[in-house]
Amino acid sequence: MSQPIKLPKWVDVGVIPALNILAALAVSALVILSLGENPIEALDVMLYGAFGYDEAIGYTLYYTTNFIFTGLAVAVAFHAGLFNIGGEGQAYIGGLGVGLVILALDGLLPWYALLPLAMLGAAVFGGIWAAVPGWLQAYRGSHIVITTIMFNFIASALMVYLLVNVMIKPGQMSPESREFAESAWLPMAHQMFAVIGIDVSRSPLNLSFVLALIASVLVAIFIWRTRWGYAIRTVGRNETAAIYAGIDPKKTIFWTMALSGMLAGMVGINEIMGVQHKLLLNFTAGYGFTGIAVALMGRNHPIGIVLASLLFGTLYQGGAELDFEFEQITRDMVIVIQGFIILFSGALAYMFNPLVARLIGRLMPARG
Amino acid sequence: MTSDHQQSMAGGGEPPAIELKGISKSFGPVQANRNVTLRVMPGTIHGIVGENGAGKSTLMSILYGFYHADAGEILVDGTPVTIASSRAAIDLGIGMVHQHFMLVDTMSVLDNVMLGSEGGALLDKGERAARAELARLSRDYGLTVEPDALVGDLSVGQQQRVEILKALIRGCRILVLDEPTGVLTPQEADRLFEILDALRERGVTIILITHKLREILAATDSVSVMRLGEMVAHRKTPKTSAEELAELMVGRKVLLRVDKPEPKIGETILQADNVTVTDAQDVDRVKAVSFTVHAGEIVGIAGVAGNGQSELLQALAGIQRLSGGSFSINGTRTVSAATPYNPHEARGLGIAHVPEDRHHMGLVTAFPAHENHILGHQDWDQYNNGLLLDREAAIADCAAEMERYDVRPPNPHLPAASFSGGNQQKLVLARELETEPKLLLVGQPTRGVDIGAIEFIHNTLVAMRDQGAAVLLVSVELEEIMSLSDRILVMSDGRIVGEMMAADADPQRIGLMMANISEDDAPQGSPEGDKAA
Numbered sequence: 001m002s003q004p005i006k007l008p009k010w011v012d013v014g015v016i017p018a019l020n021i022l023a024a025l026a027v028s029a030l031v032i033l034s035l036g037e038n039p040i041e042a043l044d045v046m047l048y049g050a051f052g053y054d055e056a057i058g059y060t061l062y063y064t065t066n067f068i069f070t071g072l073a074v075a076v077a078f079h080a081g082l083f084n085i086g087g088e089g090q091a092y093i094g095g096l097g098v099g100l101v102i103l104a105l106d107g108l109l110p111w112y113a114l115l116p117l118a119m120l121g122a123a124v125f126g127g128i129w130a131a132v133p134g135w136l137q138a139y140r141g142s143h144i145v146i147t148t149i150m151f152n153f154i155a156s157a158l159m160v161y162l163l164v165n166v167m168i169k170p171g172q173m174s175p176e177s178r179e180f181a182e183s184a185w186l187p188m189a190h191q192m193f194a195v196i197g198i199d200v201s202r203s204p205l206n207l208s209f210v211l212a213l214i215a216s217v218l219v220a221i222f223i224w225r226t227r228w229g230y231a232i233r234t235v236g237r238n239e240t241a242a243i244y245a246g247i248d249p250k251k252t253i254f255w256t257m258a259l260s261g262m263l264a265g266m267v268g269i270n271e272i273m274g275v276q277h278k279l280l281l282n283f284t285a286g287y288g289f290t291g292i293a294v295a296l297m298g299r300n301h302p303i304g305i306v307l308a309s310l311l312f313g314t315l316y317q318g319g320a321e322l323d324f325e326f327e328q329i330t331r332d333m334v335i336v337i338q339g340f341i342i343l344f345s346g347a348l349a350y351m352f353n354p355l356v357a358r359l360i361g362r363l364m365p366a367r368g
Numbered sequence: 369m370t371s372d373h374q375q376s377m378a379g380g381g382e383p384p385a386i387e388l389k390g391i392s393k394s395f396g397p398v399q400a401n402r403n404v405t406l407r408v409m410p411g412t413i414h415g416i417v418g419e420n421g422a423g424k425s426t427l428m429s430i431l432y433g434f435y436h437a438d439a440g441e442i443l444v445d446g447t448p449v450t451i452a453s454s455r456a457a458i459d460l461g462i463g464m465v466h467q468h469f470m471l472v473d474t475m476s477v478l479d480n481v482m483l484g485s486e487g488g489a490l491l492d493k494g495e496r497a498a499r500a501e502l503a504r505l506s507r508d509y510g511l512t513v514e515p516d517a518l519v520g521d522l523s524v525g526q527q528q529r530v531e532i533l534k535a536l537i538r539g540c541r542i543l544v545l546d547e548p549t550g551v552l553t554p555q556e557a558d559r560l561f562e563i564l565d566a567l568r569e570r571g572v573t574i575i576l577i578t579h580k581l582r583e584i585l586a587a588t589d590s591v592s593v594m595r596l597g598e599m600v601a602h603r604k605t606p607k608t609s610a611e612e613l614a615e616l617m618v619g620r621k622v623l624l625r626v627d628k629p630e631p632k633i634g635e636t637i638l639q640a641d642n643v644t645v646t647d648a649q650d651v652d653r654v655k656a657v658s659f660t661v662h663a664g665e666i667v668g669i670a671g672v673a674g675n676g677q678s679e680l681l682q683a684l685a686g687i688q689r690l691s692g693g694s695f696s697i698n699g700t701r702t703v704s705a706a707t708p709y710n711p712h713e714a715r716g717l718g719i720a721h722v723p724e725d726r727h728h729m730g731l732v733t734a735f736p737a738h739e740n741h742i743l744g745h746q747d748w749d750q751y752n753n754g755l756l757l758d759r760e761a762a763i764a765d766c767a768a769e770m771e772r773y774d775v776r777p778p779n780p781h782l783p784a785a786s787f788s789g790g791n792q793q794k795l796v797l798a799r800e801l802e803t804e805p806k807l808l809l810v811g812q813p814t815r816g817v818d819i820g821a822i823e824f825i826h827n828t829l830v831a832m833r834d835q836g837a838a839v840l841l842v843s844v845e846l847e848e849i850m851s852l853s854d855r856i857l858v859m860s861d862g863r864i865v866g867e868m869m870a871a872d873a874d875p876q877r878i879g880l881m882m883a884n885i886s887e888d889d890a891p892q893g894s895p896e897g898d899k900a901a
Contacts, residue, residue, distance in 0.1 A: 098768045124475075225756050230739070234746075238732045243687055244723055245711030247745035 007357060013299060017345060019352045020297075021311070024340035031336060035328040042322060044115035049321025052270035058189055058203020064306075065205075065270045066091075068212040070291025071266035071309055074220050077130075077144075079223055080256040081236035083266040086133060086148025088288025089155030093258065094265020097125030099177060099279035103167075106184035108306065111273075114184050118273050119211075119266070125259040126265020129155060134257025144257070152288070163244045163281055177279035186274040188245040208270035215263065217304035231257050238365035247260040264288060293338070296346040312338070383446030385542055386431065386462075386572040387412040391440035393426055400426040402597045404440070408542075413564060413574040414640050415584040415605070417615055418594030419818030428544055428596070432464045433457040444542075460542075463535025473520035477513050480504070480562045481534050485784065501537050509536075509566045525556035532563065536572075540546040543567065544575045549583060554619060554879035561587045579819070581610040582847070593617055618820050627852045628830045634663030635699075637807050637838035638684070642693030645679045653679040653860040656693060661807065664812075666839040668870070670846055670852030672882050676862035677842040678724055680812050684840070685721040686714035698806060715744060716805075720800035722793075724811030724842065730796040733785035737775075740784045741766035741799050753792050757767075771797035774824070789820030797828060808832055811842045826852060846875055860884035 007016070029039035032205035050060045070087040077084035084090075105114060133147035165177035189205035223229040234242040235252045242249050271283045286356030289314055297311070319334025345350070373402050388406040392399070403424045408414040418424045429435045433451040442449055444460050451457050457464075471480050478498055487494030499515055506512045513522070513529050522530070528548060535543055545564075549557040564574055564587065571898035576588060584591050585605060585649065593601045601616045615621055617733070638661040654676045655685040669677050682688040684695065686709045692706035697717050703709050711721070723729035731740050742751050751762050766780040771793040784792060793813065800808070810829065814822045829852060831893045833839050843849050850854055856873050858866040859879040866881040 219636055225759065227752060227757055230742075230746050230757060233735070235742070237734050238728065240729045241732050241743060242724075244685070244711055244721070245746065246686075246710055246715065246730045248710075249745075353733070 007360070009351060010079060011356060011360065013301075013304065016349075016352055017073060017304075017354060019356070020345040020349065021341060023352075024337070024344040027340050027344075028333075028337045032329065037326050037328050042326065045321050045325045046314075047136060048318075049055060050318035053201070054199040054204045056317060057147040058201070058205035060310070060312075060313045060317040061202040061209050062206070062275070062314040064269070064309045065209045065246075066267050066287040067290055067294045067309035067312050068306055069266040070264050070288050071294030071298060071305040072132075072302065073260045073262075073288075074291050074295035075298065075302070075305055076219060076223070076263060077256060077260040078234070078295060078300045079229075079236045081239075082134070082137070082257060082260075083145050083252060084130065084146055084257065084260050084264075085292065086130060086151045086261075086288070087129045087286050087291045089148070089152035090129045090261040090264035091267035091271075091288045092159055093129040094122040094126030094151075094261070095272045095283060096162070096177070096279065097121030097123075097265060097269030098268035099167075099356060100125075101173070101176060102180050102184050102273060103268045103279070106181040109188055110183050115269075115273070119269060122265035123177070123262035123351075126268070130261025130264065131254060134254045137257070159281060167279060176279055179278045180273075182277075183348045184273070185277055186269070188274075202251055204275040206270065206274035208266075208274045208337035211266065213306070214264065216306055220302040221352040223309065228255075231346045236291045257277070264291070272332035281298065290338075293342040293346060296342070296349070311341070315341070382410060384408055384443070385445060386575070386650045387443040387446070388427070388431070389441040389443070391427065391430060391437045391442070393423075393430060393435060393437050399597050401430070401437070404594075404597075404599045406599060406804055407602075408573055408575060409590075410445075410573050411568055412589040413568055413587055415576045415578065415588035415591040416594060416881055417577075417579060417581065417591060417613055417617055418583055419579070419820070422594040422617070423597040425546065425596055426597075428464070428575070428577060430548065431464060432459065432544065456538070456582045458538050460848050461540055462542045462544065463538060463540030464466060465528065465535060465543065465545045465548060467533055471519045471527060471530060474518065475519055476516050477522070477530050477533075479495040480519055480530055481515075481535075481537055485538060486878055498537065500535065500888040504534055505533055508570065509563055511536075511563060523556075525552050525559065528552070528560065530887065532567075536567075541571070542573045542575070545576070546577045547579070548576070549578065549580065550844075554875060555882055557583070557884055569871035574822050575839075583612050584613065595619055599610075618818075620820075626826045626830060628852075629834065631666075631833065631854045632664045632836075634836060636660050637663050637698055638695060638837070639699070640684075640693070640695040643680065643683060643690060643695055644692030645676070645683045645688055646691035647679070648759060652691070652722055653862050654683065657859075657862075657864050658693075659864060659867070661838045661840050663836050663838050664833060665804070665854040666833050666852055667840055668841045668843065668849035668856045669859055670849045670856055670878050670882060671842075671844070671859035674880075677859050678811065679862075680859070681721075681724065681809055681840070684714075685719065685723075685809055686711040711744065712747075715803070718803070718805050719807045719809065720803060720805035721805055722800050722810045722813060723806070724815070726796050731784045731792060734783055736781050736782035736783055736785070737770070737795055738763045738766040740795060741769065741780070743799065745799070747761055762894065765802075769802060773798045773828075775864050788818070790825075793817050793825060794821065797825065804835075805832075805837055808837050808839045809842075810839060812844065813841070814843075814845065814848060846878060850875065850878075857862050858882055 029099050032039040041115050049056055051057055070091060073090065098118045098121050101118045102114060105117065124318050129151060133144055133151055136142040136147050137144040158342055167177045168175050169178040175232055185207060186206045192201045193200045194225050223232065231247045233245055234245060235249045237247045267284060269289055272279060294305055294308045294312055299309040315338055316333055319337065320331065322329045322333055323331040384407040386406065386408040388404055391404040393401040404427055425647045426435065430437050431451065433453045433456050442451060451460065461777050463810055464850060478495065481502065482494055487497065497666060502515050511529050513526055513533065519530060520600045549616050550558060552560060568574060578584060589604045590602065590604050591608065592599055593613060595617055609717050641658050642656040643654055644656050645685065647653050657680060660875060664883060672675050679688055683690055689708050690703065690705045692705060694702050696702040697719065701717055732743065745751060751758050763780045767778065770778040770780065775791045775794045784795065787795065813825050813829065817825065829839060841849065841852060850870060850873055855868055856868050858878055860882055861884055865884060
């Protein structure tokens, strides 16, 4: 592992990611060009599709919400030096926790009373789904990357079993639970705006977005301003020093993974309690995996993660429009663009560093 | 090792083997070498001394083709050359023995020596040639190594010989050795200097980089001193002294001996009874070791690295578990395999630990200084404000300690990695001594630390002892052990093989003990002890 070149902070967190995204978009433009379509027009359509009208914005932010949760989950684990690839499964099982809580109580309690319980359900279920691989890593040396991937498959199989055989609504073909009582649904953005007299169109955006932003702030405080976050970062940076400091790396790994899984589980609040209002299959739709790219791009910092989530939300939402507008472009184009963005801001994250370092060296000759 | 061989260096018209003229090199704003001039005469041993960061390594890296000088000229045998890569350096007959060996442990000596000069797709021919060459070299220079032994099985001294052989077999006439004795016993170091002597006799030019002035004085013909990137002096070795060289290196008068008052020995703080530590491979690293450390004394543990001192220190600090025996702290807490403690509890009992390896244990180098300042104290009330860490308290505390310990630059926000070795060590010391410990465990306190800081660190340790702390010092620097300790224990192969008062100690005797060759049972030198390290 070669040392990345040291750059001023604003370059590292501002200029470099922007350059990476531009490079990804440039390459994507070439692909669109080779399909015989106009890339400028495509960008225009995509941006309009993501931000052009309030329903579009609602969708964009709804996707953003999921990415923030899964991105935070990956980032927290990463600070302890752990690569949690299992956000997908943890989100899935977290959703199960949400569903079980609401199915049990939805007639009895209103949404605001249910929300803390549903969040607890998401945290416990998602947390356990990550803590088991964490335990295996800490005490048995099973590699976390392998076990979390395996747990994604287990989650998937478990959910199919439960929905097909146990939780399916009687007399129904599709493997879904019954719909929750409407009193248990999280308030939608358009409903909340209506209360203060602003009229916005209906979209899946709901209160979870606010929860995601709050979670980002809490994670930032936790990681950088508490002794537990300090312990996590110490273990991640230098396990030997952690032991020396009286920090138990094994316990730290276990609890960090649990926390990571709890955050991923919150996707269930947005999807199950906020949008779908029932348990169903595959509601995680790859958000857990995209969270890895989000965390990578956001440099594992909550501010970066919120911004990266917005970018990926834009791609998800705006990309869908591409499909409608252009004959030659299908929905898969979004995956291609995403792929390039992940390639340039993840795998090739430091590609532009030498170039920028030289440029800066020329523009700002040796200070001090 | 004296003037008998100097006839070769006189030869009036002969050009220097290496001549550097006006070499400058900067990394960003840091000027590592400034207008450096150096003349090394053929067939001599030329020493280069200087503090860490004085630019010795950069200069040698330029000579070996790792870096390009921004300005200046290199002449080999009087001819100007450009050295673009280490390959070019090798072709010019320049060889380098690095401080950390560049050997493949799992391959044989022969394979290692051939690496990079295999001589064709099939190894057969090259192997025969290399074997013959090895035989010749070992005959000529006394560089005996078994060609088919695995490098990983050799002792450190032998591995170093393999490095030298590697250079010679590539036709090297100018050999650069970077801190070659750091890992050797005194006896092994003496063997090395005999080999260097033999090489010189046959016309090989040797550049010796070291910070040990004793070695410079014993082994070299001439010496150059670097300070802050510049060459500040050239001396003929017989015409200089350790005091003069130290002063040239640091730029001011330096006290090489530690002045300390008589110890005021107090009650027993640490009592170890048959302490045994077993590693993950089920090998006993510390074997039934018993000793005591009292308040107000410094007990030094001498030994070649890897003979159990590290494990002993870590066991006492609560990092490694005991597998047998016990030790008691202050007569109150007894720690054994059945009643272990951890570093957290150890700190609570008034134990401070300056670990041997500050990069891997004592610091999180990516963290800023103020976060390193609370390492191990992160749970303390003074650094916490309810749920949150009190960053301001940590920063203020760190800044105050940096002032007291003269850490430069005194900026608590800089990452620990950006401080020099000496300043990093002061950061660790500041943190550990802040607690006014009853028992201070110190490992290699001055490893990679420059002379100016060494003086400060030694004085600080003595001050701790005078305030009544019990100090247990582990160091591979025999001089350090001898000058700081009140009492000396010698460890070899996990056992304490000797104990003496510092006043009665002499380096030759301790050296023999370190190698586990005591006068009475000489043939029993344990092979395992040789391999470790």
